[in-house]
Amino acid sequence: MLLMQQTVTGDRAHVKPTNIGAPDYFHKVVDCQWACPAHTPVPEYIRLIAAGHYSDAYMINWRSNVFPGILGRVCDRPCEPACRRGRVDKEPVAICRLKRVCADLKDDIQDRLPRAPEKKNGKRIACVGAGPASLTVARDLVSIGYQVTVFDSGAAPGGMMRSQIPKFRLPDSVIDEECSYIINLGVETHYNHWVNSLSEVLAEGWDAVFVGTGAPRGRDAEIPGRKEAAAHIQIGIDWLANVAFGHTTSISKRVIVLGGGNTAMDCCRSARRLGGEDVKVVVRSGFEEMKASPWEKEEAIHEGIPILNMLVPKEFVHDNGKLKGVLFEKVRAEYDAKGRRSLIPTGEPDELMECDEVLVAIGQENAFPWIEKDIGLEFDKWGMPVLDPETLQSTLPKVFFGGDAALGPKNIITAAAQGHAAAISIDLFCRGKKLQERPPPMVNLVSQKMGIHEWSYDNQVSEEERKKVPVKALEKTLKDIKLELELGFDPFMACAEAERCLNCDIETVFTVKTCIECDACVDICPTECITFTRNGEEDDLRGRLKAPAKNADQALYVSDALKTGRVMVKDENICLHCGMCAERCPTGAWDMQKFFLQCAEAGTEVRKT
Amino acid sequence: MTYLAKPKLLRADAPRNTLGYTRRDYEGAISTLCAGCGHDSISAAVVQACFDLDIEPHKVAKLSGIGCSSKTPDYFLGASHGFNTTHGRMPSVLTGAALANRDLIYMGVSGDGDSASIGIGQFAHAMRRGVNMTYIVENNGVYGLTKGQFSATADKGSKSKRGVVNNDTPIDLVALALQLGASYVARSFSGDKEQLIPLIKGALRHRGPAFIDVISPCVTFNNHAGSTKSYDYVREHNDAVNRLDVILPRDQINTSYAPGELRRIVQHDGSILHLRKLDTDYDPSDRVGAMNHLQERHALGEIVTGLLYVDSSAEELHRHLNTVEKPLNQLGDAYLCPGSKALEALNAALR
Numbered sequence: 019m020l021l022m023q024q025t026v027t028g029d030r031a032h033v034k035p036t037n038i039g040a041p042d043y044f045h046k047v048v049d050c051q052w053a054c055p056a057h058t059p060v061p062e063y064i065r066l067i068a069a070g071h072y073s074d075a076y077m078i079n080w081r082s083n084v085f086p087g088i089l090g091r092v093c094d095r096p097c098e099p100a101c102r103r104g105r106v107d108k109e110p111v112a113i114c115r116l117k118r119v120c121a122d123l124k125d126d127i128q129d130r131l132p133r134a135p136e137k138k139n140g141k142r143i144a145c146v147g148a149g150p151a152s153l154t155v156a157r158d159l160v161s162i163g164y165q166v167t168v169f170d171s172g173a174a175p176g177g178m179m180r181s182q183i184p185k186f187r188l189p190d191s192v193i194d195e196e197c198s199y200i201i202n203l204g205v206e207t208h209y210n211h212w213v214n215s216l217s218e219v220l221a222e223g224w225d226a227v228f229v230g231t232g233a234p235r236g237r238d239a240e241i242p243g244r245k246e247a248a249a250h251i252q253i254g255i256d257w258l259a260n261v262a263f264g265h266t267t268s269i270s271k272r273v274i275v276l277g278g279g280n281t282a283m284d285c286c287r288s289a290r291r292l293g294g295e296d297v298k299v300v301v302r303s304g305f306e307e308m309k310a311s312p313w314e315k316e317e318a319i320h321e322g323i324p325i326l327n328m329l330v331p332k333e334f335v336h337d338n339g340k341l342k343g344v345l346f347e348k349v350r351a352e353y354d355a356k357g358r359r360s361l362i363p364t365g366e367p368d369e370l371m372e373c374d375e376v377l378v379a380i381g382q383e384n385a386f387p388w389i390e391k392d393i394g395l396e397f398d399k400w401g402m403p404v405l406d407p408e409t410l411q412s413t414l415p416k417v418f419f420g421g422d423a424a425l426g427p428k429n430i431i432t433a434a435a436q437g438h439a440a441a442i443s444i445d446l447f448c449r450g451k452k453l454q455e456r457p458p459p460m461v462n463l464v465s466q467k468m469g470i471h472e473w474s475y476d477n478q479v480s481e482e483e484r485k486k487v488p489v490k491a492l493e494k495t496l497k498d499i500k501l502e503l504e505l506g507f508d509p510f511m512a513c514a515e516a517e518r519c520l521n522c523d524i525e526t527v528f529t530v531k532t533c534i535e536c537d538a539c540v541d542i543c544p545t546e547c548i549t550f551t552r553n554g555e556e557d558d559l560r561g562r563l564k565a566p567a568k569n570a571d572q573a574l575y576v577s578d579a580l581k582t583g584r585v586m587v588k589d590e591n592i593c594l595h596c597g598m599c600a601e602r603c604p605t606g607a608w609d610m611q612k613f614f615l616q617c618a619e620a621g622t623e624v625r626k627t
Numbered sequence: 628m629t630y631l632a633k634p635k636l637l638r639a640d641a642p643r644n645t646l647g648y649t650r651r652d653y654e655g656a657i658s659t660l661c662a663g664c665g666h667d668s669i670s671a672a673v674v675q676a677c678f679d680l681d682i683e684p685h686k687v688a689k690l691s692g693i694g695c696s697s698k699t700p701d702y703f704l705g706a707s708h709g710f711n712t713t714h715g716r717m718p719s720v721l722t723g724a725a726l727a728n729r730d731l732i733y734m735g736v737s738g739d740g741d742s743a744s745i746g747i748g749q750f751a752h753a754m755r756r757g758v759n760m761t762y763i764v765e766n767n768g769v770y771g772l773t774k775g776q777f778s779a780t781a782d783k784g785s786k787s788k789r790g791v792v793n794n795d796t797p798i799d800l801v802a803l804a805l806q807l808g809a810s811y812v813a814r815s816f817s818g819d820k821e822q823l824i825p826l827i828k829g830a831l832r833h834r835g836p837a838f839i840d841v842i843s844p845c846v847t848f849n850n851h852a853g854s855t856k857s858y859d860y861v862r863e864h865n866d867a868v869n870r871l872d873v874i875l876p877r878d879q880i881n882t883s884y885a886p887g888e889l890r891r892i893v894q895h896d897g898s899i900l901h902l903r904k905l906d907t908d909y910d911p912s913d914r915v916g917a918m919n920h921l922q923e924r925h926a927l928g929e930i931v932t933g934l935l936y937v938d939s940s941a942e943e944l945h946r947h948l949n950t951v952e953k954p955l956n957q958l959g960d961a962y963l964c965p966g967s968k969a970l971e972a973l974n975a976a977l978r
Contacts, residue, residue, distance in 0.1 A: 537671070546638075565638060
């Protein structure tokens, strides 16, 4: 994939100078922020943690991702695989757990929260569901004068965060705190309120309706014996909800969990805590292809739960309805030319695994039984609402979707990001503006130079290894399902981990007209990412660099032609942002400048150009 | 200038040479020279050359005198032997070391002040004795450590940073080296590593005194209009006679050249110098022709660079002295001092 624009002069193509003024250019260099669906300014809050400014770090998070304490415990962390540190060190920065640090160690932040304007704008918005997407919409809109009412079937806000995530990973107190920050802004709430009909809601005259009802239906395993042994087979997410609300307090000794996602991991670990002694997870796919995050698999294994792979459930074996076990067929994976996988039976004899109870966690589906099919809201052939993926507006202009209900089950951080997007859409919609003309992000680029070799960030690159979060003793935590397993980083560990951050938001900015081509930056760069060479086609250029730029997803920073006719080419992929090029530059042609990008929120005006 | 050490983090695909070392393993301490100093580029070129040649760092001895240039051996080959000698005396200390242990690769690093002023006598005698070494002069035309006075290599008529014109005739160390018997003579520019790295590699694989004069701009005191050793001036007046590739016996030769375009010189150790001609009339085996060419071009204000002279059959000091193959420092007491009986026998033989 070619990322750069090319121009042709004469018969030789060459790469055009990089436009660093385009917000996306440096944003992509901040890989964690780019990967975060809500584009949280990660390095900025990590620096604040290192400095001990936990409340400031919390507020940066709160603004972008709404639930820092929750996400700091249970986020899917798309930022961490993206982290640049992972390309030059064994492991990325523990971004997610640093987020928890600022939530744990902050002071009272009540007076830093926005206050809803006294005078409302007269627009009334209904949010169906009180999960992360709805609460984000509510927060963004209430703070700019909307009257927002949230309906939820549960007794308290939080949605799946409360009903599906085990308490030993996410205690209620954290959910209560972060939901209250939003509700207390002046959101009207109707709990224990089951919405039966969208047309009834619409008839109530709301200016807009937001649907954030999640993906509430767990997929079932429809294989022989399912009906007969039904008393011993449960759907994972329903069982987790029962556990969460205390309706289920025990389980049989021998449990099989079917499925390889994060729900399966939550099921098996919960089962271990409710009396399951022989708990195992059985998965169709191989270990590597499992949908569960690597760290969740690790934690399950740490708790003595075997994960068995390449086994397809064939039958629930029972004796007059009394479950005896599950029969599995052994398979191997084969890939066709397009890379699609099919599972081929190995021909070995099927394996019967004995158990007393089965938890089925093989996926979640959306369900909208309460949305009438004749009110103009279209669904696609998979039963999902037809939406504009950017504005999240449905075919019924007043109705917007977000979270798992919108584009299928994802995760909390995606729900928050979609909540922001939907809030912007609702605001534009209520003000009669075009939904496609969306407000741009706020972007800033400021020099960090304080002296000849002094920068306003700590440019010394830490060589420490990733810190492991301390946990409570297993024998204690396995006895109490409500006891939070992780202790979180203490301030010293947090500081050491924060120092591992490479400060990828402190950008190397190059000025052609002051460069004297002395090579000082080339010589000092620890990862050899700067080259002065003649321009050429991008592929050719990538191969000719001092360190060939093999990661085509990462841009090259190409300058205008210099005095010798060459160009400066920097491969952003492996830059450590140590600032040595700028310190070594005799003319200040290199400068380290902090790039800060804050996504637009509902109410941000579209700039007139 | 930076005070921080380079972070040790490496990219995953950092190349390794046949010894398993990365380029970073050939680096030294962090430089304390001014930002943008040409000398740092020369250090980087030495690092690259040693990496490319798979040199074991402990097999190298780097010696220097006094001055900005003579500080640089601290900034490369941190795992090699080093000796920072007194001002201008690097050649004699190096000669002594080379005599004592002929197994090491000797690299002398000096500057225009160290070699063309206080140490010019030492420079001359190391060349004429044929010490087996690579002698690199980092030549910036000024005394950088004492605020930029002209050195002995500053061109007549060139201007100091404050506008003072130099009236003294410059010493051309390349011309001296040619005259005094250096068997590998080159000139290069710190801002042109493509040229400089192969020249250093060729010198390290050469037997006999190899001299490289590297024009290395002083960004602080000699990089202005009116200077003849600034980045801009050298780039504008650089007259390269050839381009060198050093081919080791293990290397595959893939490139092909038009007839007459290439000159191939086999050195004593089997390494091959591929010289691509840029100036078709230039003959790097003609010592007198080289001296004439230098003078002619210098009169036109041009700076002649490239491999200017090479004699691959040259001999060096140990051969001249007929020393034993075994390094002298490894000869045991019994061998060096065979005792009074042996002395008597020797005396008897002379009676």
